[in-house]
Amino acid sequence: MTRIKGGMMAQKRRKNLLERAKGYRGVRSKKERYAHEAVMRAGRYAFAHRRDKKTDFRQLWIVRLNAAVRDNGHASYSAFISTLKKGGVQLDRKVLAQFASDYPAIFARIAKQVA
Helix, strand or coil: CCCCCCCHHHHHHHHHHHHCCCCCCCHHHCCCHHHHHHHHHHHHHHHHHHHHHHHHHHHHHHHHHHHHHHHHHCCCCHHHHHHHHHCCCCCHHHHHHHHHHHCHHHHHHHHHHHC
């Protein structure tokens, strides 16, 4: 059986790595060693921040809801959520925050109905 050298696969691997590092500053987009470091670190950050994004959006929805709830005469966000749960309203924070920012009249009706 003939021997197959690995040169083509190594070139392909390097090319793919440098493609993923395209747009990075300085040597990180030119040299294989530094590009590999940068791409690996970027992957770790991307993984972690995909998890963080869920927390960040939930916090944003809560802040928006708290402002809207206080504008509609309720004492606080937590009291509003408590009355929603007791009232059997199945809307989540994301939808409620969208109503509060985009459709304030609908949100006011929901808040009045629950109170």
